[in-house]
Amino acid sequence: MIPLTPPVEIPPTAGLPAEWRDLLAFSGDLAQRLSDWLRIPRPALTCSGTAALIIALRELQRRHPDRTRIIVPAYTCPLVALAAFYCPPLSVVPCDLAAGGIDMDTRRLAVLCDRQTLAVVVTHLAGRVADVDSALRIAAAAGAAVIEDAAQAMGGRDGGNSVGLKGDIGFFSMALGKGLTTAEGGVLFSRDPALHQALIQSCRRELPLSVGWELRRVAELWGYRLFYRPRGLYWVYGKALRAALARGDAVAAVGDDFTVQSIPLHRLGRYRQRVGAGAVLRLPDFLQQGKQRALARVALLRQLPGVGVINDNPGGQGVWPFILVLMPNAASRDAAMNCLWTAGLGVTRLFIHALGGYPAVLPLLAPADATPCADDFAARSLSITNSPWLTDRLFAEVLLRLRAALV
Numbered sequence: 001m002i003p004l005t006p007p008v009e010i011p012p013t014a015g016l017p018a019e020w021r022d023l024l025a026f027s028g029d030l031a032q033r034l035s036d037w038l039r040i041p042r043p044a045l046t047c048s049g050t051a052a053l054i055i056a057l058r059e060l061q062r063r064h065p066d067r068t069r070i071i072v073p074a075y076t077c078p079l080v081a082l083a084a085f086y087c088p089p090l091s092v093v094p095c096d097l098a099a100g101g102i103d104m105d106t107r108r109l110a111v112l113c114d115r116q117t118l119a120v121v122v123t124h125l126a127g128r129v130a131d132v133d134s135a136l137r138i139a140a141a142a143g144a145a146v147i148e149d150a151a152q153a154m155g156g157r158d159g160g161n162s163v164g165l166k167g168d169i170g171f172f173s174m175a176l177g178k179g180l181t182t183a184e185g186g187v188l189f190s191r192d193p194a195l196h197q198a199l200i201q202s203c204r205r206e207l208p209l210s211v212g213w214e215l216r217r218v219a220e221l222w223g224y225r226l227f228y229r230p231r232g233l234y235w236v237y238g239k240a241l242r243a244a245l246a247r248g249d250a251v252a253a254v255g256d257d258f259t260v261q262s263i264p265l266h267r268l269g270r271y272r273q274r275v276g277a278g279a280v281l282r283l284p285d286f287l288q289q290g291k292q293r294a295l296a297r298v299a300l301l302r303q304l305p306g307v308g309v310i311n312d313n314p315g316g317q318g319v320w321p322f323i324l325v326l327m328p329n330a331a332s333r334d335a336a337m338n339c340l341w342t343a344g345l346g347v348t349r350l351f352i353h354a355l356g357g358y359p360a361v362l363p364l365l366a367p368a369d370a371t372p373c374a375d376d377f378a379a380r381s382l383s384i385t386n387s388p389w390l391t392d393r394l395f396a397e398v399l400l401r402l403r404a405a406l407v
Contacts, residue, residue, distance in 0.1 A: 008230040009238035010346035010394070013321040014386040015177040016279055016286050018225040028277025034187060037280065038155070038162040040170075041196050043189040044203040045268040047213065049151040049173030050079045052186035053121075054265065055202050056169045057087040059195070060118050060145050067118035067144070069366055071095050073104050074354045074374035076123045078258050080149060081361045085260040090118065092364050094355045096371040100326060102310055103131040105373065110138050112368075117144040124153035124163050126324040126350065126383065129316025132158060132166040145169065154179055154187070155287045156318040163318075165191050169199070174276060176224055179321060180283050182272040183221035203267075210266035221275060230389050234344070242342055250352045253341075259360045287319050294320035294386045297395055301325060301384075304403055306332075322383040324350065328406065330379040336405035337382060345398055346385025354378050 035042040046052045057070065072080050074094035084090040093112050095104040102125040113120060120139045124130050132148060139146050148164045150156065151173035156163040164170020174185030188203065190196040227236045244253035251257050298309050306328035312318045327333035340347040354374035355361050384390075384398060 007234035007238070009233040009344045010230055010385055010389045011177060011228065011233055011237070011387050012346050012348045012383065012385050013177040014179070014290050014388070015181060015228065015321070016179055016283055017228055018181075018221070018275070018279060020225065022275045022278040023222060023225055025274045025278040028274045030182075030273040030277040030280065033277050033280050037284065040162050040165060040189050041191070041193070043187045044200045045273060046186035046188055046203055046207060047264060047266045047268055048184045049149075049171055049175065049186040050083050050263050051207065051265050052171035052188035053080065053083045053147070053149065054086045054263070055188060055199060055206060056147055056171065057083065057090065057119065058206070059198050059202050060169075061087060061090070064118055067116055069093050069116045070119050070121060071104075071109065071112050071117055072121040072355070073097060073102070073123050073125075074356070074371035075102070075351060075377050076121075076125065076149070076355065077151070077351060078256055078355065078358045078361050079263065080121060080123070081355050081364055082258055082260050082263060084364045086263065086265070091366040092355070092361075093117075093366045094368050094371055094374070096369070097373040097377055099373050099376075100308060102126070102128060102324075103313070104135070106134045106138065108369075109135065113138050113142045113144055115142060117142050119145040119147050119168075121147045121149050122167060123149040124156060124318065126310060127153045127156060127319040127321050128310050128324070129153070129156055129158050129163060129312040129318045131313050136166065147171075151175075152178065152321055153319055155283065156316065159315045164189060168192065168195065176220065179287060179319060180276060180280055181221075181224060182268060182276040183217040183224060185268050185272065185276065207265055207267045209269075210264065213264050213266050214269040214272075217272060218269070221272060230344075238344060245342065250349070251358075254349050254352060256352055256358070289388070290320045290386050293388070294323055297384075297386075298323060300399060301402075304399070305406060307402065307406070320386045322346075322385050325382050325384060325402075326377070327380050327382065327402075332405045333380050333382055336402050339401050339405070340398065345394055346387055346390050347398060348383055350381060350383050351378065
């Protein structure tokens, strides 16, 4: 393996690096700039993507208090399920995936979606544009809403419009390492004017100012400016990753060890909004460069026998924070991770388990059938960063190690 000059760690996602001029900004309207760029209604800004989902669910509950279930992909971020804790008496119904992809199995979704269903959550996982149309058709038959979880997909387009606009409600995340970050933050909106205004009012009413959390996030944002680069990430990310793997804790290694206490609810402060407003001006060009880099590398990955790469549904043009890869089997995935996970090359796993594998999530899950395709996806998938710091020379090394793992 090509040695990286120690200590170096390429980030697992292609986040837009912060610049000093962002941090020293004295003006800028983040909500308006997002609206202008994405052609979405001027959004509500929350402290996280999860907080945006909670506000969305609460508003739907006010409209349909008799509906007590949400349906989510069985392979998704545990925070999506944990959001239900803040919206009692909601329970979460995991829907199995279609084989070899990120979309929900439409046959299973049609069976699960009924008059108890408040919403179906469609996830644009890894920046890929998921199948929203099928969910809309099935949800409409049951009178349920569709929420687009576009946490990893800001800038993606579906049918020529921003992701998040086909469903009843959409949201993005601005967490650390996302394309745009405010050191946690969420963007919430709806194509329906009345529902959109209700979401804005809910955010104002239910998200108080928290000086403590705001100071913490401001410090993290400055830390992002200082450490989000290969040498800095070795100390703030790489060492913790290696320590978690050394004790056999893969969940902690990828940061999946969430609990309901991991979800604060507060406003996104004005200073961080100004920082984000400055950064968003650079984001479209950054995403376009990332798309060109990713598509060239996807073509090379598809030359590996038996290896699949998750792509967009027809009509979709997603963003590429990383490339989500399916190895032929669990053994080859594990062999690849054994030599790449701690190599500092930005190769990792997205979520370790399907939802049923997380103890913190289990109390919130409704009784459900097995989810074999989601379990298989968790067992065979890995992700490769699309960071510009992963040069063509280093990507060639990743390809070499993946090929060796197939033998």
